[in-house]
Amino acid sequence: MRTVADNLTHDLVHHLPAAAVARRPDAPAVTDAHGTWTYAELDARAAAFATWLAERGVARGDRVLSRIGNVREFAAMLFGTLRHGAVFVPIGAGMKAYHLDAVLEDCAPALVVAAETDGGVPPGPRVHMLEKLWPEVEEIALGGSPESAASPEVSPDELALLIYTSGSTAAPKGVMSPHRAITFAAAAIAERLRYRSGDVVLTAIPLSFDYGLYQVFLSAQAGAHLVLAGPDEHVGLPALMRAHGATVVPVVPSLAEMLIRLVGRGSAEPPAVRLFTNTGAALTPPLAARLRAAFPTASLALMYGTTECKRTTIMEPDGDLERPHALGRPLTGTRVTILGEDGRPVPAGGTGEIVVSGPHVMDGYWNAPELTAERFRRDPETGERRLHSGDYGRLDADGHLYFEGRRDDLFKRRGVRMSCQEIEAAAVDVPGVEAAAVLPPADGRDLTVFAVTGLPAADVLAGLAERLEDAKVPADCRPVAGLPLTPNGKTDKRRLAESLE
Amino acid sequence: MTDRETLTGDALDERFVELLRGVLPAAKRARPITPDLDLKAAGLDSMATIELLLRLEDAYQVTLPDSALNGRTFATPAAVWSAVREQRGA
Numbered sequence: 316m317r318t319v320a321d322n323l324t325h326d327l328v329h330h331l332p333a334a335a336v337a338r339r340p341d342a343p344a345v346t347d348a349h350g351t352w353t354y355a356e357l358d359a360r361a362a363a364f365a366t367w368l369a370e371r372g373v374a375r376g377d378r379v380l381s382r383i384g385n386v387r388e389f390a391a392m393l394f395g396t397l398r399h400g401a402v403f404v405p406i407g408a409g410m411k412a413y414h415l416d417a418v419l420e421d422c423a424p425a426l427v428v429a430a431e432t433d434g435g436v437p438p439g440p441r442v443h444m445l446e447k448l449w450p451e452v453e454e455i456a457l458g459g460s461p462e463s464a465a466s467p468e469v470s471p472d473e474l475a476l477l478i479y480t481s482g483s484t485a486a487p488k489g490v491m492s493p494h495r496a497i498t499f500a501a502a503a504i505a506e507r508l509r510y511r512s513g514d515v516v517l518t519a520i521p522l523s524f525d526y527g528l529y530q531v532f533l534s535a536q537a538g539a540h541l542v543l544a545g546p547d548e549h550v551g552l553p554a555l556m557r558a559h560g561a562t563v564v565p566v567v568p569s570l571a572e573m574l575i576r577l578v579g580r581g582s583a584e585p586p587a588v589r590l591f592t593n594t595g596a597a598l599t600p601p602l603a604a605r606l607r608a609a610f611p612t613a614s615l616a617l618m619y620g621t622t623e624c625k626r627t628t629i630m631e632p633d634g635d636l637e638r639p640h641a642l643g644r645p646l647t648g649t650r651v652t653i654l655g656e657d658g659r660p661v662p663a664g665g666t667g668e669i670v671v672s673g674p675h676v677m678d679g680y681w682n683a684p685e686l687t688a689e690r691f692r693r694d695p696e697t698g699e700r701r702l703h704s705g706d707y708g709r710l711d712a713d714g715h716l717y718f719e720g721r722r723d724d725l726f727k728r729r730g731v732r733m734s735c736q737e738i739e740a741a742a743v744d745v746p747g748v749e750a751a752a753v754l755p756p757a758d759g760r761d762l763t764v765f766a767v768t769g770l771p772a773a774d775v776l777a778g779l780a781e782r783l784e785d786a787k788v789p790a791d792c793r794p795v796a797g798l799p800l801t802p803n804g805k806t807d808k809r810r811l812a813e814s815l816e
Numbered sequence: 817m818t819d820r821e822t823l824t825g826d827a828l829d830e831r832f833v834e835l836l837r838g839v840l841p842a843a844k845r846a847r848p849i850t851p852d853l854d855l856k857a858a859g860l861d862s863m864a865t866i867e868l869l870l871r872l873e874d875a876y877q878v879t880l881p882d883s884a885l886n887g888r889t890f891a892t893p894a895a896v897w898s899a900v901r902e903q904r905g906a
Contacts, residue, residue: 545887546861546862546887547886547887547888548886548887549862549865549866550862550865550866550869550885550886550887550889550890551882551885551886554882554885569862569863572863573862573863573866576866576870577866580869580870580873580879581879773842776842785859785861790842
């Protein structure tokens with residue numbers, strides 16, 4: 316039997332493409348709307364970007380923030396930044412200035428790369444536009460100048476990525492991801508999903524989202540061909556999949572829905588996908604069934620995880636047909652423990668907090684020691700560091716995990732993680748809103764905000780749309796004179812929910 | 817032909833404007849739909865784009881070719897309408 320160790324050929328993230336670069340330099344590595352780079356071409360550009368960073372005085376450990384969308388330069392910048400010993404911080408197009416300002420202040424990047432088409436970044440001395448800097452990188456790559464001799468020996472314990480994600484806080488926080496945890500996770504995921512060199516991995520989910528980001532690692536590690544598509548290309552995805560022969564497609568429910576509808580409109584054969592994977596937000600069994608019907612050649616692998624340990628469990632392809640709602644078993648070499656209210660493990664079948672241990676557990680949150688201490692705790696018996704995910708669920712007798720919900724105010728909508736608190740904080744940032752309470756989506760209602768304000772509902776929603784990425788903007792706003800309180804003086808969300816019925 | 821003529825030239829199809837209005841999010845629906853409206857800024861995300869495509873193909877009994885299925889076609893009402901008209905004329 317293969318083990319994770321067999322797959323774990325590297326403990327530095329930027330070494331993941333090394334085997335493909337050496338053995339199949341002319342094989343396609345990454346394609347976007349503008350063209351394809353082979354593994355040799357990608358490697359040359361990653362080296363050139365590292366040199367370009369050195370020329371700009373970026374030091375080891377410095378943060379390089381990037382907001383450039385699903386383009387092939389992303390892969391070169393990612394591997395180039397890590398070769399240089401710096402930390403890559405990917406930010407998505409959806410983030411608005413309200414949160415972007417907080418992130419820029421939090422991670423204090425030495426250098427920022429933005430693209431005009433991808434939301435932009437406020438101009439500043441450290442902000443470079445991709446359109447302008449890339450010809451400089453190409454020139455360095457063409458010159459074939461050897462990577463600067465000063466290129467540092469990076470340790471696997473050093474940080475490779477800061478991935479900003481929502482928590483029960485007003486602003487997003489950065490998950491500190493070291494090389495060793497990322498390479499372990501990439502190898503452990505590969506052991507289950509078996510990406511291979513002949514695969515064409517269509518990534519239409521954002522690279523700024525860790526599910527999309529890891530497609531770069533999984534593809535590079537396997538020597539597969541990564542095909543990137545941005546939102547503008549979603550409407551043409553079936554044609555793109557046929558043109559490139561896509562075999563593996565990671566989906567969130569909204570993307571699965573889009574693919575099903577697009578494939579259903581024509582009479583052409585559906586693209587011959589071999590594997591769909593899903594995480595981020597669960598595919599419901601009816602949606603999974605429709606996806607299978609639309610793509611008869613494809614298997615489906617359901618997965619579950621959280622940025623704080625990347626991936627927790629993976630179901631073997633099509634295992635969900637026999638075990639509906641199960642999310643698979645923990646990655647090989649890792650453990651899931653279900654802890655009860657008393658902090659002690661619960662036997663199989665019992666519900667409790669999903670606690671994760673293993674080499675994939677990340678290093679905590681950037682600049683947030685208290686929050687880190689709360690989520691990343693020591694096992695009182697073994698001293699091992701464990702991730703208290705905040706998710707609740709149970710394991711069956713065979714070790715398959717089932718998710719049952721959260722007990723804090725974190726939730727997902729359209730695959731995007733968010734909290735009531737961050738939306739409430741954005742609402743009271745809108746001039747004229749005195750207080751706000753948010754109800755997450757539930758049976759029969761979408762995301763709803765109650766605002767204590769004299770403003771019309773549309774103005775509150777427009778103010779929120781200026782501050783939050785689209786998925787976080789409530790579908791409905793109810794202006795109210797005041798918020799009902801519980802006897803403890805907290806907002807009585809149950810009464811608010813009842814008022815909608 | 818200017819953007820405006822693209823729309824008015826075909827007697828400003830009310831049904832088209834209504835279809836378009838129907839897929840844009842409520843929060844951003846207040847503004848008038850002009851031929852050169854930036855549809856992305858008006859909230860036409862990927863899902864809404866696909867919804868619009870399906871509704872248009874159904875309403876006008878056309879099939880947009882693969883070459884038209886991209887962000888440029890769905891950038892403005894004028895561009896969308898011109899893609900539909902091209903197929904109706906075809």
